[in-house]
Amino acid sequence: MNRFRPGNAVLRTNPVAWPEPALEPERARPFLVDEEYLREERRQSRAARFQQWVQLAVLVGYAALIAVAIPFHEPWADEAQAWLLARDQGFWHTLFHAIRYEGSPGLWHSFLWVLARMHVGYIGMRWITGLVALAGVYVLLRWSPFPLILKALLPFGFWLAYQDAVVARSYVLFAILAFPAAAVLRNMSREDHPARRGQLVWLAIILGLMANLSVHGFVASIGFAIVALALLRRKARARRPVSKTGPAAILCCFWMLVFVTVFPPSDVDFPAGKNIQMSTQKIWAAFGSQTAKAELQQEKVEGLHPLPGELPMRPGPSFQKTAGEARRHRSRASSGFSRFRSPISEFSR
Numbered sequence: 001m002n003r004f005r006p007g008n009a010v011l012r013t014n015p016v017a018w019p020e021p022a023l024e025p026e027r028a029r030p031f032l033v034d035e036e037y038l039r040e041e042r043r044q045s046r047a048a049r050f051q052q053w054v055q056l057a058v059l060v061g062y063a064a065l066i067a068v069a070i071p072f073h074e075p076w077a078d079e080a081q082a083w084l085l086a087r088d089q090g091f092w093h094t095l096f097h098a099i100r101y102e103g104s105p106g107l108w109h110s111f112l113w114v115l116a117r118m119h120v121g122y123i124g125m126r127w128i129t130g131l132v133a134l135a136g137v138y139v140l141l142r143w144s145p146f147p148l149i150l151k152a153l154l155p156f157g158f159w160l161a162y163q164d165a166v167v168a169r170s171y172v173l174f175a176i177l178a179f180p181a182a183a184v185l186r187n188m189s190r191e192d193h194p195a196r197r198g199q200l201v202w203l204a205i206i207l208g209l210m211a212n213l214s215v216h217g218f219v220a221s222i223g224f225a226i227v228a229l230a231l232l233r234r235k236a237r238a239r240r241p242v243s244k245t246g247p248a249a250i251l252c253c254f255w256m257l258v259f260v261t262v263f264p265p266s267d268v269d270f271p272a273g274k275n276i277q278m279s280t281q282k283i284w285a286a287f288g289s290q291t292a293k294a295e296l297q298q299e300k301v302e303g304l305h306p307l308p309g310e311l312p313m314r315p316g317p318s319f320q321k322t323a324g325e326a327r328r329h330r331s332r333a334s335s336g337f338s339r340f341r342s343p344i345s346e347f348s349r
Contacts, residue, residue, distance in 0.1 A: 208254025
């Protein structure tokens with residue numbers, strides 16, 4: 001039996017006049033977390049904190065070690081020679097003339113030139129190179145994929161603790177360049193990490209600077225570039241191509257600068273440069289150059305061809321006496337004192 005009259009039926013169909021009862025909101029159910037998941041998360045958190053403390057301890061220990069070793073290190077002749085060249089000569093003269101007699105590219109001398117113009121002394125230069133080595137070790141500890149025990153031991157080896165930190169040579173800059181380049185290549189090797197053009201430009205600059213450190217740095221730069229090219233080919237096959245023209249041009253410019261600054265001049269007199277010069281003459285002689293053949297024959301006749309690792313035999317320089325020295329020698333000879341010589345004069349001779 002219908003209890004609603006026709007008017008009430010209209011009210012029933014009107015939602016404003018006859019609102020539906022409000023539904024009660026559902027209560028939030030508790031989120032159940034697996035205890036094994038919580039234990040694993042806490043374990044990883046403790047392991048991360050432990051690794052951070054170990055890395056901090058290694059960094060502090062490394063800084064203390066080189067801080068003690070630098071004052072006790074007696075600088076070698078090549079350290080002082082590079083410093084004097086950068087301090088006493090102009091930038092372009094040093095880069096394109098003076099270092100051609102040194103047998104190394106110009107990045108290290110340019111770095112020393114900047115320090116000298118900032119009025120940093122010879123002792124201060126050694127401390128700055130120590131800070132550069134400390135920054136390289138920080139990059140190693142922060143981004144290297146090595147196990148923790150290897151990260152803790154590597155900084156205290158011979159090369160990172162002494163040769164690349166205490167001795168102020170171009171090798172000091174290798175770690176601060178090679179380790180960031182390795183970190184960039186590691187990111188490029190990930191499948192979910194697309195290669196970006198800006199990243200390749202920075203990699204080309206880093207590898208170019210590395211090549212201008214030394215001959216060893218040049219070889220390492222070529223190796224890093226080959227690895228980068230292989231990774232880019234892999235990403236191109238995965239339909240993630242990136243333009244390589246700009247970074248490749250930048251790197252080639254740095255490599256050409258190495259050849260310009262390293263190629264020895266004709267009057268070079270150190271073993272490595274002389275060997276490069278002799279090798280060049282042999283190559284030209286093999287192509288039929290009569291001039292190169294004549295120079296090789298002349299050096300063999302005169303005995304100027306050095307053995308590997310030996311300096312070429314050169315006649316000693318002849319010095320002309322000044323007018324004052326000639327007068328003193330004549331006066332000593334006439335007075336008869338020339339027969340008596342003191343030990344100091346003998347030592348000075």
